[in-house]
Amino acid sequence: MKLGRITGKVWATIKDPKLNSTTLYLMQPVDEEGKHLGPELIAVDTVSSREGDLVYWVGGAEATMPFEGVQIPSDATIVGLVDHLDVRGGGT
């Protein structure tokens, strides 16, 4: 899983039926200091996040599995909202 910052919202009327009633966000992957990592992604939300929120998300096959009994065509799925980060013991 990785950290990300929600930067915008995407509307798509015509999409795969399995994505119906999901929210699609534009998300910038970031590190724990907020530094941008790579390009923005489109992510499926499962935790009622909002624009500007810091979240964690899952990629790969696991991104298709947030809902019971159905696999959704997603390659980035938001699985948690960050209340705050407790960063220590790190440094380079």
Next chain:
Amino acid sequence: MILGKVVGSIVSTIKHKSYQNKKIMLVRPMNPDGSLRSGTVVAVDTVGAGPGNVVLVASEGRSAQEILGFEKRQPLRSVIVGIVDYIETQSK
């Protein structure tokens, strides 16, 4: 599996149900010589790792499902599966 260093943890109230009652850590990928790589991995702790610990993080295949005992695959990918005591290396 990758080698990483625990740099902190995430406090998160709203999250996917597969993350309930789990300790969610921030891990920076690390080279065998101890230098940190860019990027931050969000991983669920299963071994009691703390900030500053060098750890093994598994993110592939069905590791998470096996270790956390999920009956079905869940949107959870990265798991801390060990605390490293010592690394012997010939690379510089």
